[in-house]
Amino acid sequence: MKSAGGHSAPPAAEEAGYRVNIIVCVKQIPDPETPAASFKVDEAAKKVIPAQGIAPVVNPYDPQATEAALRLKEASGSGKVTVISLGPDTARDAIKHALAMGADEGVLLNDPAFGDIDNFQTANALAKAIEKLGGADLVLMGRASADWDMGVVPTGVGQLLNIPVVTVAKAIETSGAGLKVERVLDDGFQSVEVSLPAVVSVSNEFGEPRYPQLRQIMMAAKKTVQVWSAADLGLGADEVGAANRAMPLEALYVPKVESNVEIIEGDTPEEKAAVLAQKLRAAKLV
Amino acid sequence: MAGILVVAEAAADGVSASSLELLGAAQQLSSQGGGAVSAFVAGQGGAQALLQHGASTVYVGTNAALASGMAEVLQPAVQAAIEQSGADIVLLAQSSLGRDLAPALAFANKTGAAMDCVELKINGGRLRATRAAFGGNARAEHTWTAPLQIVTVKGKSFDAPEAGAGGGETKTIDAAGAARINVLGISKAETTGIKLEDAAVVVSGGRGLGDADAFKMLEDLAATMKVAAVGASRAACDLGWYPPSQQVGLTGKTVSPNLYIAVAISGASQHMAGMAGSKNIVAINKDADSNMVKVSKFAIIDDYKKVVPALIEEIKKLG
Numbered sequence: 001m002k003s004a005g006g007h008s009a010p011p012a013a014e015e016a017g018y019r020v021n022i023i024v025c026v027k028q029i030p031d032p033e034t035p036a037a038s039f040k041v042d043e044a045a046k047k048v049i050p051a052q053g054i055a056p057v058v059n060p061y062d063p064q065a066t067e068a069a070l071r072l073k074e075a076s077g078s079g080k081v082t083v084i085s086l087g088p089d090t091a092r093d094a095i096k097h098a099l100a101m102g103a104d105e106g107v108l109l110n111d112p113a114f115g116d117i118d119n120f121q122t123a124n125a126l127a128k129a130i131e132k133l134g135g136a137d138l139v140l141m142g143r144a145s146a147d148w149d150m151g152v153v154p155t156g157v158g159q160l161l162n163i164p165v166v167t168v169a170k171a172i173e174t175s176g177a178g179l180k181v182e183r184v185l186d187d188g189f190q191s192v193e194v195s196l197p198a199v200v201s202v203s204n205e206f207g208e209p210r211y212p213q214l215r216q217i218m219m220a221a222k223k224t225v226q227v228w229s230a231a232d233l234g235l236g237a238d239e240v241g242a243a244n245r246a247m248p249l250e251a252l253y254v255p256k257v258e259s260n261v262e263i264i265e266g267d268t269p270e271e272k273a274a275v276l277a278q279k280l281r282a283a284k285l286v
Numbered sequence: 287m288a289g290i291l292v293v294a295e296a297a298a299d300g301v302s303a304s305s306l307e308l309l310g311a312a313q314q315l316s317s318q319g320g321g322a323v324s325a326f327v328a329g330q331g332g333a334q335a336l337l338q339h340g341a342s343t344v345y346v347g348t349n350a351a352l353a354s355g356m357a358e359v360l361q362p363a364v365q366a367a368i369e370q371s372g373a374d375i376v377l378l379a380q381s382s383l384g385r386d387l388a389p390a391l392a393f394a395n396k397t398g399a400a401m402d403c404v405e406l407k408i409n410g411g412r413l414r415a416t417r418a419a420f421g422g423n424a425r426a427e428h429t430w431t432a433p434l435q436i437v438t439v440k441g442k443s444f445d446a447p448e449a450g451a452g453g454g455e456t457k458t459i460d461a462a463g464a465a466r467i468n469v470l471g472i473s474k475a476e477t478t479g480i481k482l483e484d485a486a487v488v489v490s491g492g493r494g495l496g497d498a499d500a501f502k503m504l505e506d507l508a509a510t511m512k513v514a515a516v517g518a519s520r521a522a523c524d525l526g527w528y529p530p531s532q533q534v535g536l537t538g539k540t541v542s543p544n545l546y547i548a549v550a551i552s553g554a555s556q557h558m559a560g561m562a563g564s565k566n567i568v569a570i571n572k573d574a575d576s577n578m579v580k581v582s583k584f585a586i587i588d589d590y591k592k593v594v595p596a597l598i599e600e601i602k603k604l605g
Contacts, residue, residue: 032421032536032556033521036577039423039555048420060537118398119389146536148419148426149559150401152389155357159393164358164466167386180470185382188474194467204537205530246432247398250414255425259580261569269588273596276568276586281604283583285545285566286487286511 020079022069023136024103025126025157026062028087028094029147031055039254046252048147058094061142063209065202066098068172069140070210073102075174080104082136084129086114086122092225099220100212106225107133113230116242118249119148123156125240128233130161138179139199143168154201164198170205288321288411291373292341293364295383296327300335304379304439306446309339311377311406311439313447318408320375326367326459328352328360337452343371344454349462354469357386362461364391368434370457375413377406380438388438397432402440413437421536421555422562442542442563475531482532485515487545488564490534491527492519492557494550494571495590498527503594504549510601517541519557535560549590553577570594 030039031054038051050056066083073079083098085091086109095106109125117125130136139161144151151167158165170189171182178195184203194200212220230240238244264279266272280286290312294305305327312323325341327333329352333344345367351359364387368376376391378384380402392399405416413435419426475481482488489508491501501516508514518528520535534541535557542563549570551557558577561567569582570590579585586593 030420032559033554034423035552035554036423036558039420041424048424120393120396120398123393146421146556149421149536150389150399151385152392152399152401155386155389156393159390165386165390166467168382183382185472188472190472191470192467193470245398246392246396247400247428247430249426250429251425251427252419253425254423257581261579261582261585263574263579264584264586269586269592270596272586272588273593274600276584277597277600277604279584280545280568280601283566286601286604 020072020076020138021136022072022079022081022138022140023130023133024066024069024081024083024098025139025141025153026066026083026085026094026098027059027142027145028056028085028091029059029145031057032060032146041252041254043251043253046249056090058097059142059145059147061144061146061202061204062094063097063101064204064206065140065142066101066103067209068169068200068202068206070102072138072172072174082107082133084109084126086125095225096220097212099223100217101210102216105223108225108227109233110227111230111240113237113240116245117240118245118247119150119152119156120246121240121244123153123160125230125233125235126153127157127160128235129228130157132228132233135197137196139197141199141201143201143203151201154199158199161197161199164194165201166192166194166198167201168203169200170203172200172202289371289373290315290320290323290375290377291368291371292323292325292336293376293378293384293387294325294327294332294336295379295381296329296332301327301332302379302381303446304381304441305332306335306339307441307444308377308379308439309336309341310444310447313340314444315375315406315408315413319411320408320413321373324367324371324373326364328363333456334452337454337456338449340447340450342454344456345370346456346458347462348458349460351462351465354465355383356465356467356469357383357390358467359463359465360387361390361394362463363459365394366459366461370459374433374435376434376436378436378438380440384438388436392436395432395434397430397434397436398428399436399438400428401438403437404440404443406437406439418559418562421559423555480513480515482515482517482534482539483541485513485541485543487511487514487547488517488534488541488543488561489514489547489549490517490519490551490561491522491549492551493521493525494552495522495527500590501528507547507594507598510598519551548578548582549594551578553581
């Protein structure tokens with residue numbers, strides 16, 4: 001089996017058994033359960049102002065990608081799961097979460113120049129990191145990050161590494177030398193087969209990820225997390241940063257919600273329900 | 287050279303509804319100076335509908351391999367259509383195909399793809415695209431420094447143009463990409479009753495319901511309206527009160543019904559992301575200050591356990 005982008009990739013399929021080398025990309029994002037009232041934007045900087053007292057979280061799709069990696073590693077009997085995150089210092093927590101779930105090593109891609117990049121640059125940095133790690137049999141990611149919700153980075157990484165990309169997976173199993181993947185489509189499901197190396201993005205339909213236990217969290221603290229800068233990835237100043245974006249962000253704002261709500265009056269819940277039913281009928285809604 | 291290329295998707299009776307909406311978006315951009323409107327579709331079956339709905343040139347992908355519908359196979363054919371048409375704006379639907387094909391085209395052309403856009407306009411000869419971010423809490427506007435501007439368009443954001451005589455021309459493209467992904471089969475999602483995304487009315491419940499049994503009450507309310515489906519917030523699904531297939535929100539389904547009745551849902555961005563496009567929202571909630579109440583047309587501030595059964599009876603009375 002070939003490895004993506006690697007020159008010194010480990011031999012993945014061995015006579016004795018299936019050894020699998022998996023890289024999982026995770027992201028730390030503002031908590032999507034943040035109440036709307038606590039969500040604020042610095043319009044001049046075009047950035048979200050972190051909500052007071054609400055810690056950032058691992059992107060909700062990413063633990064499912066990590067879970068998929070761990071299940072494939074366990075099924076193979078041997079292998080390695082490396083977790084990569086591009087983000088600020090605090091993104092180390094997203095890596096630690098994956099390590100506590102059972103991933104083996106982590107890499108934090110951290111550089112001030114990464115602060116204002118677009119999805120092309122993100123995918124490029126991840127692809128460079130995957131190459132620097134010697135490639136992988138399989139790259140797993142969440143189907144999208146719930147902050148910007150574009151869902152394009154898996155495709156970008158696949159394209160940059162020139163390997164196939166299977167998106168929105170709800171089930172993944174090994175099949176011969178490759179994988180059989182069940183995808184979620186708009187109106188159903190699609191079953192596909194792909195040889196490795198490949199990128200697979202994992203959807204929420206994949207199922208519950210394991211929850212790290214205290215002992216695993218403590219063990220994760222001892223696992224290695226390397227930190228690589230843009231220069232470590234061989235990325236020049238003309239390749240990263242706001243000035244080099246193919247698709248700049250021109251404005252970020254909280255849309256004005258004009259509340260025009262009509263609170264239904266009434267002495268009892270039953271009376272209110274009757275008034276609502278009449279209003280809904282008048283508006284031809286029921 | 288300016289121009290707009292719509293990447294349409296074939297359907298049994300021509301092209302998909304979202305493909306026609308893309309032509310509506312394209313016409314709007316064209317009228318603002320975006321250039322001529324052309325379209326690409328795999329197979330001859332969709333060409334006529336595209337011409338009738340305003341495409342001046344339709345590029346028909348004729349390679350039999352395109353039938354797999356996979357982005358990696360379609361990509362070289364669409365790339366050829368971009369180059370032949372000279373389009374600098376490419377519009378795709380936010381569909382299973384568009385989600386894969388838009389970024390693939392973008393990365394191959396060293397540009398960006400703005401996904402799931404709700405507004406598009408031409409500003410100084412270039413595209414400006416608006417999309418929701420942070421679960422609908424924010425709006426983001428993008429432009430491009432790279433020549434090619436690629437977007438996917440959120441469903442129901444634009445109206446399909448009226449059908450006309452359709453005097454344009456068709457050209458064929460034979461290109462197809464190698465299939466590295468082998469399609470084994472496709473199955474339709476199991477639906478009992480009305481599909482959540484298609485329902486004219488959606489009744490949804492959240493954590494505030496307190497228990498799984500309350501969903502029975504919401505199902506009864508939905509049943510009185512015949513065109514209604516029942517949804518749930520992520521919190522309610524995480525608690526195991528309702529199947530994850532019925533989850534409305536960022537990590538669930540996106541719905542835009544004519545009427546959305548939110549019962550005991552506060553309205554975190556996670557949920558709003560999936561239903562903010564609803565035409566009319568009704569909130570039944572104990573908290574008058576909740577986000578859901580603010581965005582509603584009508585709200586009842588009371589205990590849903592008393593309101594919902596009464597509402598069921600009242601709607602039955604209306605007949």
